[in-house]
Amino acid sequence: MEENFNKHLGEKLKKRRLALGLTQTKVAKAINVTFQQIQKYEKGTNGVSSMRLLQLSNFLKVPIKYFFEDFPKYAENAANAGNENQLLSVNYNFLSKLFDELSPDQKAKFLKIVGSNNKLVEEKTG
Numbered sequence: 125m126e127e128n129f130n131k132h133l134g135e136k137l138k139k140r141r142l143a144l145g146l147t148q149t150k151v152a153k154a155i156n157v158t159f160q161q162i163q164k165y166e167k168g169t170n171g172v173s174s175m176r177l178l179q180l181s182n183f184l185k186v187p188i189k190y191f192f193e194d195f196p197k198y199a200e201n202a203a204n205a206g207n208e209n210q211l212l213s214v215n216y217n218f219l220s221k222l223f224d225e226l227s228p229d230q231k232a233k234f235l236k237i238v239g240s241n242n243k244l245v246e247e248k249t250g
Contacts, residue, residue: 131168133177136191138166140184155179174222188222 141151150164155176164170172180181188226234 130171133172133191134166134168137162137172137184139167139181140186140190144184148186151180151183154183178222178225219246 141148148159148166152159152162156179157176161170165172165176177188177191181190184190223231223234
């Protein structure tokens, strides 16, 4: 399932890069990797670390969820295969790794935003 997700992520990356008219070299320079690494990301042969995914998201001007927006399709396939828990843990592991890589200042800002969003949800549902 992880291999399928890497290919999915690579397709999303390539689609966005081409839509912006960017070369693999330009994207690679922007996130400080080789263009061969971008090729591997796009082919789905290499997974993208959470930090690189954040850099790609910023450079390509898309939210992180852009790379995961088709995730329910994979969740449905995993459920049919009896692998749902494994698939969902990949997503939570990504979020956990991303949070761990934030600076203390960034973590504080993130928690403040999450806290204010939770209050909004409680107000709307309560």
